[in-house]
Amino acid sequence: MDGVIVKNLYKSYEGQKLDRDYVLDNINFQVKKNEFICILGKSGCGKSTLLNLLAGFIKPDKGEIYVSDKLVKEPSVQRGVVFQEHGLFPWYTVLENVEFGPKLSGKKNANEIARNLISMVGLEGYEDKYPNSLSGGMAQRVGIARALATNPDLLLMDEPLGALDAMTRDNMRNELLKIWKETKKTVILITHSIPEAVYLADRVIVLQEGNICCDEKIEIERPRDVHSDKFLEYTKMFEDILLDAN
Ligand SMILES: Nc1ncnc2c1ncn2[C@@H]1O[C@H](COP(=O)(O)OP(=O)(O)O)[C@@H](O)[C@H]1O
Ligand SMILES: [Mg+2]
Known part of the structure; x- marks a missing residue:
């Protein structure tokens, strides 16, 4: 099943x-x-x-x-997981946070995957921002994009x-x-x-x-x-x- x-x-x-x-x-x-x-x-x-x-x-x-x-x-x-607290890496940009999973699993197109997901969650233009500069809702969108990045x-x-x-x-x-x-x-x-x-x-x-x-x-x-x-x-x-x- x-x-x-x-x-x-x-x-x-x-x-x-x-x-x-x-x-x-x-x-x-x-x-x-x-x-x-x-x-x-x-x-x-x-x-x-x-x-x-x-x-x-x-x-x-x-x-x-x-x-x-x-x-x-x-x-x-x-299995992708999203928590109440977004748990993003504060020292990584939005793009780097979303790229992290696919990069770790050796995906050559990690950058493209991440950019597509960032755009899907409505954060195009925020790729180079750091988590602490985002609102709670935006950070949570990044969290969702990150959870989806390994295509779970x-x-x-x-x-x-x-x-x-x-x-x-x-x-x-x-x-x-x-x-x-x-x-x-x-x-x-x-x-x-x-x-x-x-x-x-x-x-x-x-x-x-x-x-x-x-x-x-x-x-x-x-x-x-x-x-x-x-x-x-x-x-x-x-x-x-x-x-x-x-
Ligand atoms: N690590 C733990 N050690 C001991 N008890 C725990 C632990 N985690 C959760 N519990 C207990 O298990 C019950 C269910 O917790 P939890 O699954 O967090 O509930 P919910 O998410 O519905 O609020 C609670 O009574 C909680 O105190
Ligand atoms: Mg709970």
Whole structure:
């Protein structure tokens, strides 16, 4: 299968302060190629743990993750990761930051790849700027371009818009959808914002105390109107589910 398979996944941490045995307790789901998934849940429910497992940064206690039929064992260029804090190299320019991955994997056309991606995320003309001269939204665009530069099968994002102000965040939501359409990547995006999940996702998976409590397709045409009845129905449904989790 081209997408993602998560099978019987368990994860605990040494010294975890929880009233359950596992931070993630038997997680199972699949993601189709090109699908845009949002994983929604309250703080502490295990979202970042799941993302770090998908990225291969940490190992599960039990269970497996397959991306494009390959077992995830460690970080790989097959999976691009974007965090809430952009994590760009401050001593590199925008261009050098985006070139870094493809150069490392020996790509002769790293420069061209990087320039194309910088243009796609709307930062043409900023190639020679340093990260500290960029706004939060711009830096996050560079982070996304960098994550895409190795042409990964899967783009993983952990609250990528969480640190941005409301207006920038709204713009970036549309920007993310545009990038997704253009690159046709499979996307798994973590968020604790219900409207963000309903606006972006093909499917929303809700995590609650280490379990998947809801896996729901969002059947609204894009671009989505956040004031439409359907949009509000979905937000209300997820609100009820998350309130129930108390
Ligand atoms: N390295 C760690 N050691 C011990 N406990 C951890 C560690 N990382 C996360 N946890 C615990 O696991 C739970 C889930 O954390 P996390 O995956 O970061 O949740 P989320 O991203 O949904 O806020 C929390 O209770 C957190 O305290
Ligand atoms: Mg988190």
